[in-house]
Amino acid sequence: MEINGNITDDSITGAEGTIEKIDFYRMPAVIKIRKRKSYRIEEIDTKVRMERLKKEIRLMHKAKYANIDIPHIYYVSFKDMSIIMEYIDGETLKDYLSNTKRQNDIDIKLMSYIGKKLGMMHGKGIYHGDLTASNIILFPDKSVYRIYFIDFSMGGDGDLEDFAIDMLTLKKTMMNDALFEEIMKNYDNFENISKKMKEIEKRGRYL
Amino acid sequence: MISLGIEGTAHTLGIGIVDEENIIANVSHMYAPLSGGIHPREAAEHHSSNLSELLERSIKEAGISFEDIDIVSFSQGPGLGPCLRTVATAARAIAGHLSLPLVGVNHCIAHLEIGRRVTDAVDPVLLYTSGGNTQIITYYNGKYVVIGETEDIGIGNMLDKFARFSGIPFPGGPVIENLARKGRYVNLPYSVKGMNVSFSGILTAATEQLKSGKSLEDIAYSIQEHAFAMLCEITERAMSFTGKKEVLIGGGVARNMRLQDMVRTMVHERNGKFYVPPDELCVDNGAMIAHTGLVMFKNGVRTEIKDSKIKPNYRIDDVVVRWR
Numbered sequence: 001m002e003i004n005g006n007i008t009d010d011s012i013t014g015a016e017g018t019i020e021k022i023d024f025y026r027m028p029a030v031i032k033i034r035k036r037k038s039y040r041i042e043e044i045d046t047k048v049r050m051e052r053l054k055k056e057i058r059l060m061h062k063a064k065y066a067n068i069d070i071p072h073i074y075y076v077s078f079k080d081m082s083i084i085m086e087y088i089d090g091e092t093l094k095d096y097l098s099n100t101k102r103q104n105d106i107d108i109k110l111m112s113y114i115g116k117k118l119g120m121m122h123g124k125g126i127y128h129g130d131l132t133a134s135n136i137i138l139f140p141d142k143s144v145y146r147i148y149f150i151d152f153s154m155g156g157d158g159d160l161e162d163f164a165i166d167m168l169t170l171k172k173t174m175m176n177d178a179l180f181e182e183i184m185k186n187y188d189n190f191e192n193i194s195k196k197m198k199e200i201e202k203r204g205r206y207l
Numbered sequence: 208m209i210s211l212g213i214e215g216t217a218h219t220l221g222i223g224i225v226d227e228e229n230i231i232a233n234v235s236h237m238y239a240p241l242s243g244g245i246h247p248r249e250a251a252e253h254h255s256s257n258l259s260e261l262l263e264r265s266i267k268e269a270g271i272s273f274e275d276i277d278i279v280s281f282s283q284g285p286g287l288g289p290c291l292r293t294v295a296t297a298a299r300a301i302a303g304h305l306s307l308p309l310v311g312v313n314h315c316i317a318h319l320e321i322g323r324r325v326t327d328a329v330d331p332v333l334l335y336t337s338g339g340n341t342q343i344i345t346y347y348n349g350k351y352v353v354i355g356e357t358e359d360i361g362i363g364n365m366l367d368k369f370a371r372f373s374g375i376p377f378p379g380g381p382v383i384e385n386l387a388r389k390g391r392y393v394n395l396p397y398s399v400k401g402m403n404v405s406f407s408g409i410l411t412a413a414t415e416q417l418k419s420g421k422s423l424e425d426i427a428y429s430i431q432e433h434a435f436a437m438l439c440e441i442t443e444r445a446m447s448f449t450g451k452k453e454v455l456i457g458g459g460v461a462r463n464m465r466l467q468d469m470v471r472t473m474v475h476e477r478n479g480k481f482y483v484p485p486d487e488l489c490v491d492n493g494a495m496i497a498h499t500g501l502v503m504f505k506n507g508v509r510t511e512i513k514d515s516k517i518k519p520n521y522r523i524d525d526v527v528v529r530w531r
Contacts, residue, residue: 038476039469040436043392048436051397129401154401165401 016052016153021087024074028087033080049081052153056083059126059152066124068117069139069148088148090139097133097176110138110145111182117147118166119188127162129154132173164196171197208277210504211265211301212497213258215294216286216314217339218245220254222265223493224276225501230325232269233487233494234261239377244367245338251289258297265493273305280500283311283510284521286339291517299515310500311510311518313526314491316351318457319344320502321495326482328455334442334470337458337491338363338378341404341438343445344523346531351523354448355402355441362434363460365406369430372414373423383427384463390428393421397433402444404437435466439473452479461489506530 017034034049036042053076060070071086093114096102114136121128128135130151137148156162167187171180184190214221214235221235238253240246266273281298284291295311302309319333332354333344341357360368363380370379393416396408413426442454454474460466467483474481488494506529 037436037440037473039439039472041392041432043394044397044432044436047394048397 017081022084024084027074028089029074029084030071030087031082031084033082035081050078053078053081053083055156056151056153059155062124062126063121063149063152066121066126068121068126069146070152071148071150088137088139088150090137090146090148092134093136093138094133094173096138097174097179106179107145108179108182111179112186113145114147115183115186116188117149118170118183119186121149122158122163122166122193123188125157127155127158128152128166129156129162131166131169133170134173136170160192160196161200164193164200167193168197168200208501208505209271209275210278210280210310210497210501211276212280212312212493212495212500213294213298214282214314214317214491214493214496215254215290216282216284216491217290218250218253219491220257220261220294221491221493221496222261223495223497224265224269224271225494225497227501230494230498231271232265233492234265234268235490235492236261244371244377245287247287247289250287251293254290254293255297258293262297262301276305276307278308278310278500278504278509279305280310280312280496280504282314282317282496283515284314284518286314286519288517288519291519295515295517299512303512308504308509309512309515310504310508311515312496312499312503313521313523314496315340315342315344315523316526317495317499319351319455320499321488321492322455322457322482322484324498325484325488326455328453328480328482330451331453331455331482332442332445332449332451334438334454334456334461335458336362336438336456336460336466338367338460340458341406343402343441345445345449345451346528347449350528351526353523354445355404358400358403358405359407360410362406362438363458365410365434366430366460368410369413369426373417373426378459380460380463383430384465386424386427387431387465388428390422390424390426392432393425393429395429395433397437399437399440402441402448404441406434409433431463431465435463435469438466439469442470443473443477446474446477446479452477453482454479455482455484457484457489459490462486502530 019032022029022031063070071088073085075084135151139146174180209226212223218238219235224232236257238250279298279302281294318335335342339361341361342353343355366380375382395412398405398408413430416426471481
């Protein structure tokens with residue numbers, strides 16, 4: 001691989017692939033590699049990893065044009081099925097909420113801002129597909145926060161059902177219904193999404 | 208304590224007799240349509256006309272008499288209405304005649320519970336693959352939940368439909384497995400959506416490929432490789448999500464050796480443990496109903512006649528779990 005990178009941090013292994021923090025031409029970056037799955041035959045494995053990689057890049061691009069903050073993409077390798085992107089030196093929403101020191105000092109405005117951004121993203125027809133509290137990064141920029149969304153590979157161009165599943169995933173993984181309500185309050189199209197969310201929850205399939 | 212269990216959610220009528228230690232009888236009879244798929248009424252007729260003979264056979268195999276039975280368990284759902292009604296009626300009649308308590312069992316949970324009973328799995332993620340059902344089930348936050356599932360047809364249903372289209376008699380799965388051994392790769396859709404999968408796209412594409420002259424062996428191979436890889440992927444995601452290290456498979460399609468190999472490879476790569484019950488306990492069977500009914504009963508669950516109505520759409524998260 002023709003990159004000037006060396007690993008600076010431990011890697012994280014998810015179900016999809018591994019993520020490592022690296023230096024990319026002196027810029028802090030992360031490399032996300034979709035490793036081969038040996039249970040799949042090579043033809044299918046290559047096809048699936050390629051599709052996901054392309055989808056992730058395409059959706060990040062689309063989200064960016066919808067005015068959603070995403071990490072800059074520095075480098076993509078179809079040979080290694082990897083993306084090198086900007087390292088966002090922030091805190092995931094999950095960590096932000098579970099930080100006990102902050103328990104009485106959670107920024108309600110920040111929650112509404114997340115709601116507004118999600119409304120914008122869904123408004124452009126993009127669903128995330130795996131909108132857990134770990135896939136939202138809060139980055140302090142001067143006196144305000146910027147909200148970054150990461151890991152779009154399960155997403156796509158969606159409809160109300162997809163958007164509602166995004167919101168339910170977020171609700172479940174935030175484990176704080178009161179704060180989730182703050183997010184909902186500032187979400188455009190609040191009534192339709194709430195109705196759809198109730199309908200999906202009733203089906204009982206949703207975890 | 209001896210539990211008699213009757214299974215009859217779809218094409219298989221099964222009667223099992225178990226006690227705390229052993230499965231002492233497990234007999235079944237399968238309805239196989241001469242052409243086409245399962246006709247619910249015909250399947251129910253099959254169950255009612257085979258029930259008394261099967262019941263006697265189970266008692267004989269167990270070497271007990273009817274008076275030795277302590278509880279009667281039956282598959283209350285989910286499944287085909289007419290089949291469920293036949294089985295529930297039989298269960299009520301037997302329980303009434305012998306003055307025994309009745310326990311209505313959720314069919315999907317029974318697949319998981321029998322796996323825990325006969326393998327070393329303690330708290331597994333179950334990949335349940337059969338004709339009508341394709342689900343990832345596990346015990347989570349105090350109840351059984353479906354973490355992932357098919358959004359359209361069951362995997363077995365997809366295999367059967369393709370088999371029917373290509374002139375293979377029901378059930379088509381084992382024939383497809385054999386054909387696949389000689390096949391090579393043909394491109395088909397790979398459809399994973401978050402924790403869920405769908406199979407109708409594969410079915411359509413596979414029938415189109417067959418019509419366009421591709422060999423049956425190649426298509427059989429490619430159907431298996433695509434569909435099973437999708438199942439492995441969502442099973443892996445379920446392991447990652449729940450942090451569980453054990454995977455159990457069950458249901459008729461779980462007997463497929465290629466599926467077993469793929470899931471085993473995935474689980475071992477994650478340093479997990481993989482469990483497969485014997486074939487006769489993977490498919491629909493009475494023993495799993497008898498066993499689950501017994502476990503439930505010993506934890507204070509019984510089903511009054513007024514609550515013994517069938518539940519064709521019985522969801523596992525509706526089951527109050529008192530035994531774990």
